[in-house]
Amino acid sequence: MVKTPIVQFGTSRFLQAHVDLFVSEALERGEAIGPITVVQTSGDASRARRLAALSDGFDVKVRGLRDGARLDETRRVTSVARAMSLAADLDAVRDTIVEEAEIILSNTADAGFKPQAADIATGFDHAMSYPAKLTHLLHARFKANARPIQIMPTELVQDNGRVLRGLVLEVASKMEPEFREWLSTQVRWVNSLVDRIVSEPLEPAGAVAEPYALWAIEDCPGLVMPCQHADVQRVKDLGVIERRKLFILNLGHTWMVSRWLANDRKGAVFVRDVMGDPDFSARLRAVYGEEVLPTFKAAGEGDGVEDYIAATLERFANPFLDHRLEDIAQNHGEKLERRIGAFLDWARENGDQAQKSKLGHAMGRAGA
Template sequence: MQRPSYDRDAQRRGIVHLGLGAFHRAHQAAYTDQAMAAGDRDWAITGVSLRSPHVHDALAPQDGLYTLTERDQSAQRMRVIGAIRDVLVAPHDPGAVVAAIAARDTHVVTLTVTEKGYCRRPDGTVDPAVVNGRARTIYHYLCDAFAARRAAGLPGLTLVSCDNLTANGPVLHRAISEFLDATMPELRAWFEAECACPSTMVDRIVPAVTASDLDRVPSRLEMRDEAAVITEPFHQWVIEDRFAGPRPRWEAGGAQFVADVSSYETAKLRLLNGAHSALAYLGLARGLSFVHEAVADPAIRPLVERLMRIEAAPTIDATAGQDLPAYIDALLHRFANPALAHRLDQIATDGSQKIGPRWLEPLAIACARGMASPATLQALAAWLVFVRGNSHTVADPLADRLSGLWNEHGANGIVDAVFGDAGLLPATSGLDGPSRRELTRMVHERTST
């Protein structure tokens, strides 16, 4: 088993990460660990849990150490990751979070806060409740730290969004700018001149760790690891090469630095993430629990393959050397990995925040080109029926509103209530009249069986 080969105590904290979940520990922290193992210095991570103390309580007694296990059908590989040195719980000590971001040694802030962590309205603007409310968000921590850095004469930061958002760098830049304009307008010019928000594409399947997973780790480690992470061997990180200051040599772990991330990002959102969401809602409707079960189902696999190969792939402007058919083949192989128990209900969370870039954007392009998208519409119908929530809890920030629309409009009107011109998710969805009528038919079909 591989262990950190560098002196952890000698590394200064160069990165603050917001959103210290399993994905970060399997992805950005692992890349940083490899960079320091290759001789890079002073990029230790201060991790911030924005809500729950659970990750802190698991990592702190272990001095930030944890195991990363890569599993496929034939083997597994385990290594100990040493990149995380401090773990903060933001609600317990918000001042410590601001101080960490404002520290002289900090040069990079990375974020995995999920789509809903950006607190955006359907039109992309920051929810006014963030500005006017008492609850602290990523914007409060970042902007308070900006003020402290400017007052201390320190340079700006590179803010690296690693969330599944189209143009995640510009999204973060716009949101921070709006927040500053509303709360600290005197800082806007400093932010524009001193900070950078490069776009990124991240790709690694990281299921939620179960109690049985944790029980199996001691057999190899000879101790219990409460912060263990289990993932697949595949990993990818494509980063726009635009930084405000120094950066880690993440390329030591295989990261790619490019001038334009957009085609990689679009392919991942519409193919991997779009297929994942389709597998989740279609699979749950058939009583399945895991991705590998759903992709093996003879009623689901053809739909998901069509969604990727025929409906989504033609909407992507691939760059030279980007082989979309090969990428789709690899995705289907990864989805079928039974050693990676990726739960469909985990993927199904927060669907209202995800379906835009995953399904609605390619649908709009397809509609404009006169292309049919029956598989994508079937996935949308499964999502609409899922969020009705008759026999299960719906984990979604719009769950109550979606349930209310179902109660008010029923199967006849739910499509227009959600996707119509005055709907909850407006007509920018790309769903024209014929598509909405076909989607309504599919919803009826699913609710009448």
């Protein structure tokens, strides 16, 4: 049986078009540490067909714009050697964690990190949160051989490795001190940030994704990269990447919606419609060039930002992607504060005192 040094918790179409694809392409070049065992954590019977299909290989269709040209191609993913369910295959999953795993990846549902009442159980319980399940699986490894291991969550949580470490240590607080010491000293908890729009699933497995992709992994002592790939970056400071995503990509989405709402939701329906409207797109480019870019330069983070803005605008113009402004408009008030309000505060903190009227208007301020 093929050994799988990577164990992945989660079967989402995002992981299929991101981690699984990157590892597959790297394996073809001999630049990955090995294939993947995928584990379904939820026990959702409706996903059983997808789970069974993953190890047979599946397609990822990459559609969008790259350097101004339309891209529409299909890539075959063959990195998943085994696919199991915690509900049906707990013993096999435990054995894989104990005997094979070098890296554990995850991208659980939005509520995956949320503590559950079952987390206080003394033994494994399928009603537990993902961090509690992970704690008990790691305890089995500790008891068997105590070999070091690397944990790499990809959930969209700031400092996701640190957060997961804290949740696991909390669950382990009533276990033996030696296990807690092992979790703290022999388990490497890695922060990372992922970015790719995966617009729809394929059946029974696979997905449709945009060309742009990023897996930024924060460097730390002893870090093991799961693969070498153009879209996988080892970075010194993940905060720089997080700010670009929040204050360029996400800020742009929210500024568009502010303009759209002010126009009584008329005109554009999708993000790509904004880029097809000469006046609307010119205003967005002015926001980036006149109000966003100077702040990144003032903060000493200007290198590469113009390229990132150009890539963002190209992502917005993707002719294959039905990204509805109506969907982005959900929780708009909260997004305004987190994306535009926080950016204006960051600008002032970094000495950029220029009036940012376009962003200020989006916030409902006379000036900013």
